[in-house]
Amino acid sequence: MADIDPQPQLEELPGGLTAPAGWLAGGVYTGIRSYGPEPRFDLGLLLSERPATAAALFTRNAVVGAPVTLTRERVARGAARALVVNSGNSNVATGAAGDADAERMAELAAAALGVAAADVLVASTGVIGRRLPMDRIEAGIGEIELTREGGAQFARAMMTTDTRPKEQALRVEAGGRSYIVGGAAKGAGMIHPDMATMFGFLTTDAPVERGWLQETLREVTDRSFNMIDVDMDTSTSDMVIALANGAAGGEPIAAGHPAAAPLASAIEAVAVRLARELARDGEGARTLIEVVAEGAASDADARIAARTISASPLVKTMITGRDPNWGRVLMAAGRSGAALDLERTEVWIGEFCAFAQGAPTATPEADISAAMDRDEVQIRIDLGCGEASATAWGCDLTEEYVRINADYTT
């Protein structure tokens, strides 16, 4: 496990993917996204002024889209220059024609950007089983204007049912230099680890050694994007990509480098902030739910307990209704597979302990209800078995979620 500095000095910056030096981006509306509320950006380009070290994680779904196959192959080569993204169509289950469309999309982007097609990564999200409207992509891609502020357009271009773009940027002082880490994410915060496409893209101007970047990205993702309900394991299109172009100068950062821990902390902080925003913007959501599982026998137990609770529809609807039915938390933990010592288990809703020493506490139900009536609700469970802990994020489940998903394509 890479060292992650627990107390890095991080400075918040405006912007996202184009906040680090040497990054440009932009977006355009082409009409790929033929459904939805109103015309908005649906095609975006991200460009590094110099080759960037690339690391990525992809969905583990047995069915993957053509862009996943293409981008996985290209990231394996270790470097990239650009990323083209679209929403409205995921180019999944489209057969050999879909593979050709993804290739063509990279070629069109390469031509527009003046780079080699092999250096362009592709990410698509949206409806499954329909061919991409290549004519619209071809017509629109040349109209994209790349700017230093274009990260915001790019973040919008990949939105599906997101109600707002998600961008973050942080500056970190590390090893005597200053680096910036930027990021953007999209995802609909489905009510259950399912097939909602989640994109998490991270850029930095730090120079990095590729193996270190890949390992850091894996660890960071396990504590951020993998701990929200939009589960990258399960969509056909999910990707988390980190691109480091070294524009800030210095020697490549790898394990043991004095900047490694602070930079990793900055990457994690950007990823966690984006993950929380994804959960908060879950389809139809009104409340961000943070679940802390502690006292677990192992990290794996802590993770599965926190995730099971945060993904439980009954826990979600408990929060929706501000219903002091905390037994649902206990039950979700019980079915998670994590070891649990009931006599030592404690369940907390906000600052109130609802269950301890094997029985309900005397906390009035009205207090527990009131603790749920907030924009952010923390649920905490101590499993009474050890020292491990983990944090997961989710959102409440509202009638609006059902409305959104019952009318997705129509």
Place this chain on the structure above:
Amino acid sequence: MADIDPQPQLEELPGGLTAPAGWLAGGVYTGIRSYGPEPRFDLGLLLSERPATAAALFTRNAVVGAPVTLTRERVARGAARALVVNSGNSNVATGAAGDADAERMAELAAAALGVAAADVLVASTGVIGRRLPMDRIEAGIGEIELTREGGAQFARAMMTTDTRPKEQALRVEAGGRSYIVGGAAKGAGMIHPDMATMFGFLTTDAPVERGWLQETLREVTDRSFNMIDVDMDTSTSDMVIALANGAAGGEPIAAGHPAAAPLASAIEAVAVRLARELARDGEGARTLIEVVAEGAASDADARIAARTISASPLVKTMITGRDPNWGRVLMAAGRSGAALDLERTEVWIGEFCAFAQGAPTATPEADISAAMDRDEVQIRIDLGCGEASATAWGCDLTEEYVRINADYTT
């Protein structure tokens, strides 16, 4: 695996648990169920006129209610005379006091029925973390009138958010005799295998050998109650109990007995009918979804694929909205862990094939929408890998589900 006759001669009968000979039941309203729409039965008794062979399966949740602990111990002794059930309070997470309450409930039932307390099984469903109102149980239990038609009252007494009781009874001719199998079930058909308590109770007047009954119950449950979204693995209170009192006469039925296969088929048929009713009455549901996974590499793959599809909130909302977004079926299969050969995979909605040979078919979306606009929708996927198949049942996810669960206790 016990032989299950694929073509048994089954005759539908009215009634449920008290349809077989030698079974009596009744119910009463006591006020245990202090929430909900209107006063209705919340305490029920089921009695066999003679000792009944008992077999059961219980939740595998790490947290179980006091009634589960008590009933598990008593069923392990192999026989029982009676079952007392209540809704409105599950007696879970209530500590040592809850254990004593469950014991006391059995004693009160035993006194009312004139049997030994050790011969009484207990089942409770409802809110977690609250003490049972023992005074109400004590006051009400003596008022229950046991009759041969009382199975209907018993079935009502265990309802929580069910909108209607679920009863089934079948007569089977087997080995030159006639046996009746009856059953009742309750369960809220949650949108995801979670903690909704599911009870499935089966009675028969056949004489059976206990080991055979337990093995048959396990197999039957794997093809019925375990294939709906109310997952008995995960609630704190779930139970499936089979009781056979032998009132119809004859030698005990065990493996190899000529009546074994037809009787097992009748037990399975009752269980599957009850399971389908549970799914159809899922909270807020308007549509029963039957998912058939075939062409699987193994039974385990077929089961997990069918269950993952039927439990997917995105598949459910697809049906809710009659939205021809069949890619969600493919995706749920992809994340299920089942082996899948995409080039050979087929996805069918009702009688229409939506995906085959690695690409969408030419079936018009309007046809697929129309195929979803029914009280029962069949989704079929061929995984293209083998010969195994499995069937799962679920229901659509509606805004009403959210309303029900956001206001459960309040």
